[in-house]
Amino acid sequence: MVYIFLAEGFEAIEVVTPLDMLIRAGIEVSTIAIGYEYLVKSSQGIPVQADDLFENTDFSDAEMLILPGGMPGASNLGKHKGLEALLREAMEKKIPVAAICAAPAVLGKHGLLQGRRATCYPGFEDMLKGAVCTESFVEKDGNVITACGPAAAVEFAKTIIRLLRGDEAAASVCEDMMFGRA
Helix, strand or coil, X not given: CEEEEECCCECCHHHHHHHHHHHHCCCCEEXXXXXXXXXXXXXXXXXXXXXXXXXXXXXXXXXXXXXXXXXXXXXXXXXXXXHHHHHHHHHHCCCCEEEECCCHHHXXXXXXXXXXXXXXXXXXXXXXXXXXXXXXXXXXXXXXXXECCHHHHHHHHHHHHHHHHCHHHHHHHHHHCCCCCC
């Protein structure tokens, strides 16, 4: 199972695009609210119904953890102690972790990018403690994927699919969605 975490003030496209594309690739995905409400509003005011609450979820089947950006969503993710512990455990167990936009700062805050190449939304580089910051659209370093912002949502999702299901699955989803025709 892939888990996407929703915190009040998330960036909508950074949740919906990966969610949609991973489902198209046949990957099981669950959205998890880190607060006490299933309905979580994006930074644009778009309400998204989470599949479950953090406190009710058993993450033992985690295949990947995904952190969307947006503000104050990323900041809210970074304050959640349960999520911090889960991220640390995932990194120890080599479970892939992905973060986009401002969310790589959550990984940086907790020292989880030490010595890794990472990218983020411009202006958050100082928060990627220990990372080798790049200006790449999407950066993959081992089991960690980071991306720079909303415009990278499709490439971010494609990179996640490629990591979890291979090049052919990623190409198939993009072909079915007609990417590359513009």
